[in-house]
Amino acid sequence: MKILLIALGALSFAIGTIAIWIPGLPTTGFYVLTTILWSKSSKRLDNWLHQNKYYQRYVTEAVFDRKLSLKGRVLIYLVTASMMAIPFFKTDMLWLKYVLPLTSLTQIISMECYYRGYLWRNGIPFTNVRDK
Template identity: 35%
Template structure:
């Protein structure tokens, strides 16, 4: 039963992630990560097909796993994050919440820039 629940939720997150390719409010990458997790737990066949697909490689594999994100891609990501963080900041009149949103956004900006731009050290004996 749990296997079928994971497969169904995987299809749901995959569908929403694919819609997110066209609607900037839906985050494609986290939904595709969720799809990979759910299908990993339920169906090896679906998981392998998904991680070998072009969409997975474009939105998850290259930018997050291989750290091959262009400057244009990073700017686009941070602008979308700014919009998503700004919406509740504009709609709710609470200073503490606005400060919290700014701090969380800046933490994302710093950590993601560091993570995506750092070069992993190759251990002795490993090929690049």
């Protein structure tokens, strides 16, 4: 079972990495799946993941400790809005011209509510991590 979980994790990591260059294929979902599979495969991989400097910086500090700066959040908003602007200006579908800005606005509102403490004051649901 351990080898199967590691192999499936490697496969999802490879797909997630390839997805960086393929528009429309989600990268994050495959990386989250990789994390889950590798963490479940062995305690050693789980410990390595949690001690990894990138996990510490981008997951523990940014998500669990809510220490992502306003500058960092604005950068995320600008990058995602610019990516959504490409299909917005390329399409003739009216419904998509309404959905894309609403999606971007929803992202901004939800992230700001989370970082300002309006959502999940006692940690993130379904995790064992709690605010300090």
